[in-house]
Amino acid sequence: MGTDWVPAAVRDRTDSVELQQVAHTHATLSHALRTQDRNDDALRVWREVDERLRGLLILDTDADGGWPSHRVAVIGDNPLFPPEWRRAAWSTLLPDRLAAWSARWRHWYDAVMAGQFRHYLHRLRTWEASRELAHFQTELIAAARATEGRTNAWTRKPAFLEARQLVFALPASPVLAAPGPPPDTPGDDRAIPAQAADAEAVTEHSALLEQAARAFSRTVPGPFKGNPHWSPAGEEPVPDTCGAGPWSGTTADVLPVRASAPACRRCAGPQGRSCRSR
Secondary structure: OOOEEEEEEEOOOOOHHHHHHHHHHHHHHHHHHHHOOOOHHHHHHHHHHHHHHHHHEEEOOOOOOOOOOEEOHHHHOOOOOOHHHHHHHOOOEOHHHHHHHHHHHHHHHHHHHOOOOHHHHHHHHHHHHHHHHHHHHHHHHHHHHHOOOOOOHHHHOHHHHHHHHHHHOOOOOOOOOOOOOOOOOHHHOOOOOOHHHHHHHHHHHHHHHHHHHHHHHOOOOHHHOOOOOOOOOOOOOOOOOOOOOOOOOOHHHHOOOOOOOOOOHHHHOOOOEEEEEO
């Protein structure tokens, strides 16, 4: 379902165009199942395409007959990587793409760990923080609206009425432009004029939103409470939340990419190997 990479080989005499089309359809359907409400029809179509994809590949098995698999999330959910790279990770990596993505991930991860691409990451963190703020604020306002029809005793308390009004009076969350494509080299990584101002605007709004959310949560019962938590904007360091110690232990001996597990060497090296996302 797009949560693991499984090393695989392309079957002999497989039509490359058909394989690319099936893999693309499989990735699209997997993304829909992962990000949207599931329904039986969508799951049935995905299973049909999944069977077609399996028929074009030979999946590796371990000594116990299982599939040696690696988590897609160490790239797909990792804040160290550009968002378009994260989205692209949730797919089957065919041989012509696997080596290129492996080298790209490795190079980027090493550069970030060495303190490079700071301006791009600054804009990325600020943009993602602004989106998280907007999402949380929407939910907070919806929770406040849901209390308007209530007649419970707590809805008549001055502290609650003041806190709810504080939520309704919040200014709109800052809307920022996406950071754009990641720079190719550290030398291409430059600050833009609005970078510092955007981070300051997000930080200021974050403080207002947190104040309103905490005041509201103190005056309402459990179902209406919210947990104000979002990524910091600007210069805060980016934690590697998905790959703690990714170069340590046997992982470095098996996988060609430190920050992720897209393939083992036997499928990244020999021609005709791929990694199937399931």
